[in-house]
Amino acid sequence: LQFEQLPSQEESTTKKKTTYIAITSGKGGVGKSTVTANLAVALARLGKKVGIIDADIYGPSIPHIFEMKKEGFQLASNNKIYPPKAFDIPVISTEFFLEDDQPLMWRGPMLNRMLNHFFNDVEWDENLDFMLIDLPPGTGDVAIDIQKLIPEAYVIVVTTPHPTASHIAVKSGYMAQTLKHQILGVVENMSYYPNPVNQAHEAIFGSGGGEIVANALKVDLLATLPIGQPQNNLSHSIFTPTEDIGVAYLGLANKVLKALK
Numbered sequence: 540l541q542f543e544q545l546p547s548q549e550e551s552t553t554k555k556k557t558t559y560i561a562i563t564s565g566k567g568g569v570g571k572s573t574v575t576a577n578l579a580v581a582l583a584r585l586g587k588k589v590g591i592i593d594a595d596i597y598g599p600s601i602p603h604i605f606e607m608k609k610e611g612f613q614l615a616s617n618n619k620i621y622p623p624k625a626f627d628i629p630v631i632s633t634e635f636f637l638e639d640d641q642p643l644m645w646r647g648p649m650l651n652r653m654l655n656h657f658f659n660d661v662e663w664d665e666n667l668d669f670m671l672i673d674l675p676p677g678t679g680d681v682a683i684d685i686q687k688l689i690p691e692a693y694v695i696v697v698t699t700p701h702p703t704a705s706h707i708a709v710k711s712g713y714m715a716q717t718l719k720h721q722i723l724g725v726v727e728n729m730s731y732y733p734n735p736v737n738q739a740h741e742a743i744f745g746s747g748g749g750e751i752v753a754n755a756l757k758v759d760l761l762a763t764l765p766i767g768q769p770q771n772n773l774s775h776s777i778f779t780p781t782e783d784i785g786v787a788y789l790g791l792a793n794k795v796l797k798a799l800k
């Protein structure tokens with residue numbers, strides 16, 4: 540397969556260096572996309588410029604999480620497309636290129652081309668501090684493509700607290716390590732239910748999964764995020780800083796910044 544080249548080191552010396560972080564999980568439904576969107580918002584709240592590439596081609600959900608409407612793209616003078624923004628975060632997603640509710644039935648090379656377009660034919664702000672990439676769950680072609688496009692990308696593994704599900708998350712971490720990506724750490728999502736009556740943290744989905752994955756991959760457990768949807772008026776899946784979940788996401792963003800120092 541042919542890959543177009545990203546700008547060379549010389550070309551990019553005047554630009555700020557963007558840190559790429561791919562978010563992966565062993566299986567779907569663990570909250571990988573929710574974590575990607577909220578981590579982006581949290582990093583933005585800490586003053587960072589963040590973009591998102593929704594490369595979860597089979598179940599692109601970032602536009603839904605941000606409640607983005609499908610609109611035509613604005614074209615830049617070089618004919619690249621401007622990525623639509625939500626919460627001041629530029630987002631590009633396969634979802635923008637699909638008919639409503641149509642499944643994606645492409646083969647590998649098409650997907651590879653799509654990813655190339657996301658990097659090369661989108662007018663990204665060249666001063667982005669972070670680009671978060673929402674990967675499809677599991678260990679597939681897209682992860683390999685990302686490795687070829689951005690070998691320097693870091694990885695965060697998202698998992699749930701139930702120990703029986705952890706081996707599959709560990710596999711996606713091993714895949715990242717095999718591809719020579721540095722894993723920044725593990726995020727355990729849906730870790731506990733914060734009981735509103737007595738403030739107890741109830742481990743209704745089990746416990747220990749995040750730690751098992753972190754230990755197996757020899758990385759840190761960066762966050763344990765509570766069960767519950769954010770209660771704000773803006774968007775049903777994006778936190779406000781005053782909520783417990785907002786505090787947890789800001790903590791995660793701070794840990795990410797620290798891990799990169």
Ligand code: ADP
Nearest residue numbers: 567568569570571572573600729765766767768
């Ligand atoms: P994935 O990207 O891993 O498939 P999503 O981010 O799409 O997962 O989340 C799957 C579902 O779980 C969504 O309906 C989402 O709103 C919900 N969800 C995610 N995280 C939490 C959480 N901490 N508490 C409650 N529901 C959550």
